[in-house]
Amino acid sequence: MPIIILALIGFFIAAYMALFQFNLIDSVWEPFFGDGTRRVLTSGISEAFPIPDAALGALGYILDVVTGAIGGRDRWRTMPWIVIIFGLAVGPLGAVSIGLVMMQPVVVGAWCTLCLTTAAISVLMIGPAMDEMLASLQYLRRVHDTDDRSVWRAFWGMDTAPVSASVQPEVTPDVA
Amino acid sequence: MWPRLINAALGIWLMAAPAVLDYGVPAANNDRIMGPLIATFAVIAIWETTRELRRVNAFWGAWLIIAPLLLGYEGAAVINSIAVGVVVIGVSMIRGKVEGHFGGGWTALWRPEHAERAND
Numbered sequence: 001m002p003i004i005i006l007a008l009i010g011f012f013i014a015a016y017m018a019l020f021q022f023n024l025i026d027s028v029w030e031p032f033f034g035d036g037t038r039r040v041l042t043s044g045i046s047e048a049f050p051i052p053d054a055a056l057g058a059l060g061y062i063l064d065v066v067t068g069a070i071g072g073r074d075r076w077r078t079m080p081w082i083v084i085i086f087g088l089a090v091g092p093l094g095a096v097s098i099g100l101v102m103m104q105p106v107v108v109g110a111w112c113t114l115c116l117t118t119a120a121i122s123v124l125m126i127g128p129a130m131d132e133m134l135a136s137l138q139y140l141r142r143v144h145d146t147d148d149r150s151v152w153r154a155f156w157g158m159d160t161a162p163v164s165a166s167v168q169p170e171v172t173p174d175v176a
Numbered sequence: 177m178w179p180r181l182i183n184a185a186l187g188i189w190l191m192a193a194p195a196v197l198d199y200g201v202p203a204a205n206n207d208r209i210m211g212p213l214i215a216t217f218a219v220i221a222i223w224e225t226t227r228e229l230r231r232v233n234a235f236w237g238a239w240l241i242i243a244p245l246l247l248g249y250e251g252a253a254v255i256n257s258i259a260v261g262v263v264v265i266g267v268s269m270i271r272g273k274v275e276g277h278f279g280g281g282w283t284a285l286w287r288p289e290h291a292e293r294a295n296d
Contacts, residue, residue: 094216105194124219127222130223134279137285141284145288
């Protein structure tokens, strides 16, 4: 649940920066680095994609919110596919954010407070998302090893057998 | 927790250091790249399931120690890079408290016997 709140905050900040990049608002908030945010958001890197990078970020956070919210506490075995999409969404989003943080001073020569904030949010989401990811992967591994059940069907949650207490992972997901 | 917070703070310090200590490239660029990397791995390693990623920071720390020689740093940047590198390596060695077994952890995924041992 804390991850979903973080992702929502990330979405609102990214969406705000995207509004500036789409020229829907004239100025952008920057408390520390002068016109740093403006320079970063109008840099060649920010405009290297078909749509502005903050808009891509906003889409990424929405994917995190949706895949973080679907399903209940035992979704690591009832719907592994959503857990793994969630884990894959959280990881690369963090990696891209950090890559952009490196490029701000090195390539653009400016810092951007809100970009640093969203990068910090992305990094904070990775750790807590991974326990659930691990639980799902271990579950699929056990299906693969010990049962004549299909990993493919288990991945999509099509035949979720009750897991006996002795093999239940100690991982208890934080989310959902 | 605190070893991870120390390395995260050192990573953020590296991002600010070129401005605070007033040094330029190549040291500034290297520190502005290594800083976010070190802070990121430190923060991810706060959680027990991903704690072992703390070890990655030992590599970045080693690079900080040799970078002044290889890239030709001058002045305060030399001391800063080496000092931060040494502390980052030292702190990354500290495992901290890990209470969960997590079904054998990530190694259980490719070595299932680890999962069985963890359940004994």
